[in-house]
Amino acid sequence: MPIRMCAVCRNRMEKRELYRIVETEGEIRLDKDGKAQCRGLYVCADCLPLAEKKRVLERAFRRKVSRDIYLKILTDAGA
Numbered sequence: 001m002p003i004r005m006c007a008v009c010r011n012r013m014e015k016r017e018l019y020r021i022v023e024t025e026g027e028i029r030l031d032k033d034g035k036a037q038c039r040g041l042y043v044c045a046d047c048l049p050l051a052e053k054k055r056v057l058e059r060a061f062r063r064k065v066s067r068d069i070y071l072k073i074l075t076d077a078g079a
């Protein structure tokens with residue numbers, strides 16, 4: 001099983017335990033099946049609710065990220 005790092009807490013864990021967030025065609029979204037061929041990052045379930053406070057997506061994608069995007073990701077993750 002591939003190991004990936006959570007972008008927030010930097011813990012390494014199995015890929016299937018992490019949520020993948022990607023930017024495709026200017027849209028930042030949850031990559032549910034993990035198959036999107038584009039830039040992305042991983043966040044663990046514990047850190048997903050902290051992602052907005054930590055401005056994780058801003059740092060990763062170097063752009064402004066609205067509150068709505070964070071909320072949509074949380075909703076899609078079922079968190």
Ligand SMILES: [Zn+2]
Nearest residue numbers: 006009044047
């Ligand atoms: Zn984490």
